[in-house]
Amino acid sequence: MDSSFKDIVEEIVSRHHSLLRRELPKITEMLNRLSSGEGKNDSVSEAQHIYQKVRTKIETHLKDEETILFPIGITLESGGTPPPAEIDLLERLNEMEKEHDGCGNALTTIYQMIANSTPQGELRDELLNTIQRVQDDLRIHVEKENEQVHPRFIKLFTK
Helix, strand or coil, X not given: CCCXXXXXXXXXXXXXXXXXXXXXXXXXXXXXXXXXXXXXXXXXXXXXXXXXXXXXXXXXHHHHHHHHHHHHHHHHHCCCCCXXXXXXXXXXXXXXXXXXXXXXXXXXXXXXXXXXXXXXXXXXXXXXXXXXXXXXXXXXXXXXXXHHHHHHHHHHHCC
């Protein structure tokens, strides 16, 4: 039997969103340490700048999902009438799919910048491993949302 919309989004929040909330601050902290230490160079500074933009985008994305998209989908699935949204939900959904791709691409760029411009060391390796862990989880997370959540939301919303 297929999982309900509610079950799918609760699993995404508890598994994937919680991983991001745990790992994103760690990446910020490691980039800050790297940029103030021996590994400091223009590429690290640029990676840090890109990462701050990506982190802000991801955190806004999670908030929109958890406070708007997911609750409305759960309400619709249970037969309720959600309150009117102040945004065009289908347009926001389309933006979210673009954000999925953009964030993944940006993390790959950051990873490559650090890997190619920073001398090997414990901090660098820990940072690269953490970015890789986030990327690996993000692939699964995005697949669930793009292939399960978004199509179900559209079906529920356009009934």
